[in-house]
Amino acid sequence: MTNFIKQIVHKSFILSAVVPPSPRITATKFNLFKKVAIKEFGALTTSSTCHNVQPHTFNVLKDVMEHDTSSPSFMVGYDNGFLPRWDPMVQLPDKFYALEYLLQKMSIQLPNGKPGLLANGELGEAVKDLPLYDIKDIFDQRLLSALFRDYTFLASAYLLEPCDIMFREKKDYGLGRQILPKNIAVPLVEVAKKLGAFPFMEYALSYSLYNYRRVDPSKPIVYSNLNLIREFSGISSEKGFILVHVTMVANSPSLVRWTMETLDSVEKNDRSRFNNSLSKLNETMILINTEMKTMWERSNPDDYLKFRTFIMGSKNQPMFPKGVIYEGVSEEPLFYRGESGANDSMIPCMDNLLQITSKLPKNPLTEVLKDFRRYRPINHKEFLDFVQRHAEKVDVRGFATQDANSTALYLANLDKIIAFRYRHWNFTKEYIIKNTTHPVATGGSPIVTWLPNQLLTILEQISQIYKTIDYSQLTPENKILIDELIAKADNKKRVLNGDVKILKEKFSPESQKHVVV
Numbered sequence: 148m149t150n151f152i153k154q155i156v157h158k159s160f161i162l163s164a165v166v167p168p169s170p171r172i173t174a175t176k177f178n179l180f181k182k183v184a185i186k187e188f189g190a191l192t193t194s195s196t197c198h199n200v201q202p203h204t205f206n207v208l209k210d211v212m213e214h215d216t217s218s219p220s221f222m223v224g225y226d227n228g229f230l231p232r233w234d235p236m237v238q239l240p241d242k243f244y245a246l247e248y249l250l251q252k253m254s255i256q257l258p259n260g261k262p263g264l265l266a267n268g269e270l271g272e273a274v275k276d277l278p279l280y281d282i283k284d285i286f287d288q289r290l291l292s293a294l295f296r297d298y299t300f301l302a303s304a305y306l307l308e309p310c311d312i313m314f315r316e317k318k319d320y321g322l323g324r325q326i327l328p329k330n331i332a333v334p335l336v337e338v339a340k341k342l343g344a345f346p347f348m349e350y351a352l353s354y355s356l357y358n359y360r361r362v363d364p365s366k367p368i369v370y371s372n373l374n375l376i377r378e379f380s381g382i383s384s385e386k387g388f389i390l391v392h393v394t395m396v397a398n399s400p401s402l403v404r405w406t407m408e409t410l411d412s413v414e415k416n417d418r419s420r421f422n423n424s425l426s427k428l429n430e431t432m433i434l435i436n437t438e439m440k441t442m443w444e445r446s447n448p449d450d451y452l453k454f455r456t457f458i459m460g461s462k463n464q465p466m467f468p469k470g471v472i473y474e475g476v477s478e479e480p481l482f483y484r485g486e487s488g489a490n491d492s493m494i495p496c497m498d499n500l501l502q503i504t505s506k507l508p509k510n511p512l513t514e515v516l517k518d519f520r521r522y523r524p525i526n527h528k529e530f531l532d533f534v535q536r537h538a539e540k541v542d543v544r545g546f547a548t549q550d551a552n553s554t555a556l557y558l559a560n561l562d563k564i565i566a567f568r569y570r571h572w573n574f575t576k577e578y579i580i581k582n583t584t585h586p587v588a589t590g591g592s593p594i595v596t597w598l599p600n601q602l603l604t605i606l607e608q609i610s611q612i613y614k615t616i617d618y619s620q621l622t623p624e625n626k627i628l629i630d631e632l633i634a635k636a637d638n639k640k641r642v643l644n645g646d647v648k649i650l651k652e653k654f655s656p657e658s659q660k661h662v663v664v
């Protein structure tokens with residue numbers, strides 16, 4: 148590779164993913180730049196930003212560019228929202244036969260009902276036969292994403308296999324394997340570098356959003372048309388758990404569209420477009436929350452701990468007190484958060500747009516939330532950063548509260564975020580807290596105090612804004628709406644505070660204060 152190209156890449160390292168940076172640079176040269184950038188510097192950033200330059204807008208994809216396999220799988224788009232631009236690759240190419248074989252034989256229960264390698268602790272031994280694949284020359288993003296998903300599945304299965312076996316016997320996780328062998332560690336780190344991800348199982352890039360396949364590719368992403376690609380347990384509750392995330396995120400294209408519309412309408416001082424955008428966001432959140440409810444019937448709360456062990460992280464988890472050594476990569480132990488819905492982008496998008504993020508208390512729990520925001524595809528992070536910055540700049544909340552009926556719509560949206568987080572708190576009580584006293588969640592947050600940190604903040608915001616409304620300006624429907632919202636919020640605040648008080652006694656208060664960022 149010539150020094151000339153390296154220099155250009157170095158200077159214009161942050162490349163636009165949609166069009167080549169200059170019309171004089173051809174697509175072929177552009178792709179060459181991207182390859183060099185990945186090779187030399189790790190992952191690509193994907194917005195049109197340059198070092199320290201904050202863009203005024205964000206390049207939301209108008210077309211998924213399905214044939215462009217040199218740009219990342221996850222790029223926020225009007226058609227795909229926060230889902231990948233293409234359906235995830237189901238099977239690895241023949242070259243990776245041994246890796247594919249392990250993944251197909253791994254789950255505790257195989258599709259044919261027989262026990263897989265994880266059933267009786269046979270994976271550790273089987274991994275010894277895995278060749279150390281060289282992936283240096285792979286640049287196809289579709290394949291890189293599939294390799295990332297598969298190596299992270301294998302890494303988590305390998306590291307946590309002893310914990311799962313011990314948990315089945317004694318309801319205690321004990322210690323995980325502390326060293327990741329080089330035939331997994333080296334290619335995993337290499338792929339992660341190319342994607343700009345941490346080399347550990349992640350929500351979007353592995354477990355949830357890159358792990359579905361359509362039964363009929365011509366039909367939409369709805370539950371009845373989906374199956375999993377990889378799994379740890381092989382039970383239907385794991386399928387339900389993962390795929391409900393996917394079907395919720397299938398509504399994200401309109402979340403993205405109305406987020407951009409909201410920002411633009413404030414900037415243009417267009418009140419009726421603003422109100423329309425808030426109504427549409429509200430409708431979208433209702434669809435997302437309705438889909439969320441299906442979790443109860445698709446994933447049995449009593450089954451959750453049968454696969455949860457494998458999605459734990461190596462950061463702030465007693466199973467990895469000294470982190471994990473990646474053989475052939477680092478002599479120093481590495482620590483990463485586990486897979487968590489906290490890395491989904493829909494709620495952070497709403498929090499940022501409605502300026503809730505800046506209202507979160509300054510405490511270690513909020514630092515954990517910020518840390519979670521690093522664990523996601525680069526382009527999602529750039530989008531969320533853009534929404535946060537731009538909403539603060541144009542002052543979405545200030546614009547909403549200048550008008551009583553816009554305020555009602557703004558509050559209706561806060562109410563939908565509360566509905567999401569409150570149902571979610573109920574999931575946490577029923578799927579986790581009821582069945583275990585393990586003090587930290589899969590992402591490494593303290594199980595009793597972290598979720599209420601956000602939920603109580605937003606409930607408090609509803610009360611504060613409510614006090615400022617000029618009732619005489621409200622339409623009769625909005626008066627009823629506001630009265631209902633405030634009554635529901637007061638009720639939830641009371642129940643939540645009661646829950647936290649009781650649960651802090653079940654889990655030692657010390658364990659809930661112990662926060663690692």
Ligand code: HEM
Pocket residue numbers: 388391392395439442446486487488489490491494495568571574575578579587588589590591592593594597598601602
């Ligand atoms: C059985 C169902 C579920 C359970 C038991 C559960 C559990 C949890 C827990 C314990 C956390 C705390 C963070 C951590 O992992 O350390 C969390 C965070 C989160 N999860 Fe889930 N989750 C479930 C389903 C979902 C679904 C379907 C979504 C949809 C995208 C989701 C989105 C989130 C979000 C956005 C957060 C961050 C919450 C916040 O900002 O307040 N979760 N989840």
